[in-house]
Amino acid sequence: MDRExxxxxxxxxxxxxxxxxxxxxxxxxxxxxxxxxxxxQLKNLTDPLEAEAQTTTSWWVKIRNRLYIALMKQxxxxxxxxxxxxxx
Numbered sequence: 001m002d003r004e005x006x007x008x009x010x011x012x013x014x015x016x017x018x019x020x021x022x023x024x025x026x027x028x029x030x031x032x033x034x035x036x037x038x039x040x041q042l043k044n045l046t047d048p049l050e051a052e053a054q055t056t057t058s059w060w061v062k063i064r065n066r067l068y069i070a071l072m073k074q075x076x077x078x079x080x081x082x083x084x085x086x087x088x
Contacts, residue, residue, distance in 0.1 A: 026087050027087075029087070031080060031083065031084050031087070034080065034083075035076070035077075035080045038076050038079075038080065039073075039076060042072055042073065042076055045072060046068075046069045046072060046073070049065040049066075049068055049069055050065065050066075050069060052065055053065040053066055
């Protein structure tokens with residue numbers, strides 16, 4: 001084996017090892033926990049919108065804020081479902 005063949009063999013071994021480790025790491029992720037974490041963080045965005053919707057007299061603000069909340073929640077569900085499909 002010359003130097004170039006050795007380099008290629010070592011590189012291929014390292015890449016294969018890294019891929020196997022990445023696959024194992026992804027397989028160990030509990031996506032339900034990730035979804036709960038994201039939803040908890042989403043609450044930081046939606047709580048002020050909900051509070052404003054409940055305290056305002058403007059129907060426009062109530063409708064707008066509740067629409068924003070619904071869209072954000074649906075976006076989170078869609079993103080998590082997409083991640084689940086891609087990881088599986």
